[in-house]
Amino acid sequence: MKREVPLFITFFVGTLLIASVFIPPAESWGENFSVYFDIIAVFAFFLGGGNLLRIHLQKVASKRPDWGYSIVTLVAFLVMLAAGLFKLGNPGGISGNLTTAQSWFQILFQNIMSPLGSTMYALLAFFVASASYRAFRAKNRDATILLVAAFIILLGRTPFGTMLTSWIPPQYDLLQVPNLAIWIMSGPNLAGQRAIMIGIGLGIVSMSLRILLGIERTYLGDDR
Amino acid sequence: MKRSTYIVMAVMALLFAVSWYFKAATYHGNVMSPLVAGFMITLAAFLTLAIISFVYQDNPFYKFAEHLFVGISAAFWMCQSFWSTIVGNLIPRISTGLSKYFGQPYRDEPWNFVYWLPVILGILLLLRLSSKIGWVSRWALAFIVGTTAGLSFIRYLRSDFMEQISSTMVPLLAAGNSGESLLSNITLSATGPFVAMLTNWVIFLGVICGIVYFFFSKEHTGLFGRASRVGIWILMITFGAAFGYTVMGRITLLVGRLTFLYKDWLGLIS
Amino acid sequence: MLFRVAIAFACLFIIAGVAGQPAGDTALAVQQTIAPVTSLIATNHEYDNGTGIDLIWVPSIDDRLAPSRVTGYEVWRSVVGGSGSRIAELPAGANKFTDEQCSRESTYVYSVVAISVAGNAVSISTAPIQPAREWINLHRLNLLAIAFLVSAAVIYFIQSARSGKKLFVRKIAGLDAVDDAIGRATEMGRPILFIPGIQDMDDVQTIAAITILGRVSRVVADYDTKIKMPVSRSLVMTAARETIKASYMAAGRPDAYNDDMVSYVTDEQFGYVAAVDGIMVREKPATCFYLGAFFAESLILAETGNSVGAIQIAGTAMPAQIPFFVAACDFALIGEELFAASAYLSNEPKQLGSLKGQDVGKAVALVVIVVGTMAATIGSAWDVTFMNQLWSALKVVFQTN
C-alpha cells in the first residue's frame, strides 16, 4: 500500500495523459486530469498554510530566538486570511470580485505585499552590479569570452554604443555595437540556447519516462 | 537593547508619523479614507526602505519586513487559489447549495461525481499534517508527479526537441547561389545576405558543438573533444550575452522602486 | 477533401471574374437584395472525438464588391428530425466555420445566411451529415514515432545496464566537490543549506534535486552534519522529509532525523527569498547547494551566500539563470548536467542507462541536423531534386504543426 499504490497512480495518470495526445476520444480525459491536478494543487497551498502556522506557533510557544518576529508572521497571515478567505472589507460581500480596488485584500496586496516583493526583486540591481565586478574578469579563455560577450551586449543596449560606432559605413554596419548586440542575440546566443534546450528537453523526457515506469522513485522516500 | 537602538526606533517612529500626517493631508483619491491612505503609502515606503537596508547589513527592520512578507504572501496564495479554483471550478460541480451561496452558476454535467476524486486526494494530502498516517499523502503526491511527467513528456519532446531540430535545418548558402557570386559580394551589412548566411552557419555549428558538449557517455577527446571545446565557447557567449541582456531588466526593477519613493511618497517628481 | 476545396476555389475565381465587371452593373445591383453564398459543403472534422463538422463555402458575390454589401453571415444548423437554430455569427468575408458542438448520434443539415441591410439570402442546405470519430490522430504519428524511439533507447540502455554492462559517464566538473563541501561544513561546525529551487513537485528539475538530496543527505547523515532546507512548496517539503528520513534510516541513525530540517516558508517567490537571505546571514552556512529550478532569486541567493563566505554548488536547467550561477558560484552544473549529476552521483545502473539513452537522442539530433542542413544547402543552391525531397521528408518528420 505504501509503495505500490502511488506507483500505480503515477503510471496510470501519466500514461493516460500521454495517450490523450494521440487518441481523440481520450482528449477530454487529459483535460479532466489537469483540472483535478489544479484542485489538488489548491490543497497543497492549504497544507503550506497549515505548516506555516505550526512552525511559527511552535517557535512562539518554545520562545526560540526571534520568536517575536514569528508573531508578526502569524498576525499578518491571519489578517490576510480574514480579508481574503472571508472577504472581510470587500464591498461586494462573499460573492464579490476578490481584487476590486476597494477591497481590503487588494489594499493589503498593493501596499504591503507588492512593495515588499518588488523591493526584494529590485535588490538584484545591486547584486548584478557586484557580481559583474567580481565575476567578469579575464581569468582564462572561457571567462574572457563570457566577459567580451557581456560587454558588447551592455554597450549595445545603451545610446552610448551608438555614439561610439555610428561612423562605421552601412556596408560594414554589423560592426556597429547595437547591431552586433542584436546579432549576438540571434546568432550565437540562439545556437547556445538551442543546444541547452535540446539537452534539457531530452533530460526531461527521459526523467518523465523513468518516473512513469517507477524506475525513479526517490520522491516517495524510497531507500532502495 | 542598546540605547542607540531605542533612539533609532524613536526617530523612525517620528518620521513615520510625520509622513502619515502629510500623506493623509495631501490625499485626493476616493478609494479609501485619507487617514488609511496616508498610513498605507507611508507603510509601503517604510517597508521598501526596510528591504533596501539589507544590502548594507541585516537589521531588525529587515527582519520585521521579512516576517511580515512571509505571513501575508502565504495567505495571499491560499485565498487566490481558493476563490479561483475551489469556488470557481470545484463547487459548481459538486454542490448546488454551495454554488448558490457563492453566487456561482451550478454546472449540471453527467460525470460530476468524479470531481470528488481530487477532493479525496486533496484531503489525503492534508493528512501530512499528522505524522501517524502522513504516508497516505503519497497518493496525492503520486497523482501530481504522474500528471507532471505525462504532460512534460510530450510537450518537451515536441517543442524543445523535434521543433528545434527542424528549425536548425536551413540552407547554408543562398538559394540558386552556389558560392561564386557570393564571394565577390561580401559586405558586413547587418541586413545583407552575407551576414544572414554567416548567422545560419554560426547557428548550425553552434548547435552541433553545443550538443556534443552535452554528451555524457563518451570521453571528450580527439575531434569530439575539439567540438566540445567549441561548444563550451558558444555556451560562454550565450551566458555572457544573457547576463548582459539581463542587467537592463534588473535596473528597471530598481527604477520602479525608486520612482515609487521619489514620486508617490516624497512627491519630488510629478 | 482536397478535391472539394479545389472546386470551391475554382468557383471563387469564376465569381471573382464576374465581380470584376464594369461599374455600371454594380450600380444597378445596389437596388436588389444580395446573392446567397454558394458551394456550401459540410465535411467531418478530422481527428476528433466525433464532435466537429467543417463547413466551407464561397462568399456571396456581393461580399466581393468594395464596399461589401454583406454585413455578415449566420450559420444555421438543424438536426434531422428536429428543430433548427442559429449557431454562429461571422463577419463579412468569412468562408469557413467549424461546428465543434455536435453529437455523434445526430445527423445535421447546415445552411448559411448572408446578411445585408437590404435583406438576407439563405443558401442551399448541405446534404445531411453525421460526425464520425477517429481513434488515432494521424497528424501526430511522427510525434508518436519519435516518442517511441527515444523511450525505447532509454529503456534498452537501462535494461542493459541492469544486466551488468559497464557504462561510461564522463566526469562532471563540480560534482567531486560535493563530498569535500560537506566535509568542510562538518569541520567548521556550520550547517549546510540545501535549496531545491522554488518550483513544486510538478517540475522535473525539483525531482532531480530531490534525487541529489538523497545522496547529499546520506553523506550528511554519515558525517552528522547539520542540514537546513527551507522550501517554498509544501509538497517539496513532504518529499524532502521522506527523502532525508530514508537517508538517515539507511545510515542506521533514524533517531538523529528531525522534521525541522525541512521547513516550509511561503509559496511567494520573494517572500521565500527574503526569508532564506535572513537564514543565510544569521546562520552563516559553510556550504550552500542550489539545485533545481531557479528564477530571479538565483543571483540574490548566490551573492548573499558569497558575502557570508559559503562554498556554493549550483545547478539548474533554467537557461536564464545558468549565467548567474556560472558567474557567482564556485561550481555550476549547466543545464542537462543537473539531470546527469543525479545519475553520476548515485552511480546506479538505471540512472546511468537512461543517460546513455539520452545520448542516443542527442546523436539522432546531430545526425538529422547535419543531414538535413546539407540536403537543404545542396538542394537549394544547386537545385538537386533528391536533396530537396530529403529535406522536406525530414521536415515532415520533425515538424509538428
Next chain:
Amino acid sequence: MTEALVVTGTNLGVVISLALIAGGVIWLLVRSLKGKEVERRVIFGFVLIAVSAPILFPITFHEQISPVVKAVFDKIESLPAGSTVAISFDFDPAMAPEVQPMANAFTRHCFAKGHKVVFLSIWATGQSLLTSTLDTVVRREFPEKRERIDWVNLGYKAGNQGVLNVIVSDLRKMYPTDVNAVPLDSIPMLAEVKAFRDLSLILAVGGGFPGPKEWVLYVGDPGNVPIAAGAAAVTAPQLYPYYPRQLIGILGGIKSAAEYESAMVDKYPQFDSVDKPGLRMMGPQTLAHMVIMMFIIIGNIVFFRSKRMRSQL
C-alpha cells in the same frame, strides 16, 4: 537612436551626477591601482546614484524598433479588425515595472485596431495587476469599450501548465465563468471562442514560470496558435530558439517596451500624451549600464595588476 544629450536646465542634475560618478570612478581606479579591492557597498552606492539621478532629472531618447519587436507590432496591425486576442498577465508586482508597460502597450494597440481582448492570468499575483491595467488603461482611455462585448476579464486559475493544457482545447472546462461569475456562455464576444486554439493571437506577458515558454509548449505548438512574448529581459535570451516559428516575436525587457511605445506613437499620434514608462526608464538604464561597465573595467585592471605582481614574485 539618440536625439543628442542636450544640456538644458533639467539636465543639470544629470550633469552633476555624471560628474559625481566620474569623480568617484577615478577615485576608485586610483585606489584599485594601489591594490585595494572595492567593497560591495561602494558598488551599491554607485548604482543607487546612477539610477536615482535620471529619475529625478529625466532624459528620454527615441528608440529604433528592432526586428523581433517589429514582428509583434506588425502582427497586431495585420489582423483584421474584430479579431479576438488574448493578453495573459503572468507576472507579479516585482516584475511589473519591466513587463506591465508591454501589457499596457499591447492593450492600447489591440483596442486602437478594434480587436476584442480576453484578459487572463495564470499567476495569482497577476490578477491584481490585471485589475490595475483595466482601471488605468481600459476604463480610463477607452471608456467606449464595453466589458464582455469588447473585452472580458477571465481572472486567475491555479494550476500553472495544467490550466494551459485545458484551455487550449476547452476554455469552459477551466473557466466556467469570468472573474465576476458571469457564465462564459452568456458572453457575446466569446460565442465563437470555444478554446484558445480559436484565437487569432495570444500575447503572453511574463517572465517566470509559467510564462511565455509554457504558452509555447502547452498552447502554441499543440493548438497551432500564433503566440508573441512580452518577456522580462532575463527570460528573453532563452526564447530566441522559438523565434520565428513557434513565437512570432519577442519583446525583451524595458528597451523593447520603449521601442514598442515609440512605434505606437509613430503610428498612432493620439498615444503621444499617455504615460510611456518604457521610454521614461531608458535614462536610468543608460547611466547604470555605464557605471557597471566602468566597474567591469576597473575589476579587470585590478585583476591584471595583481596577476602581474604575483608573477613578478
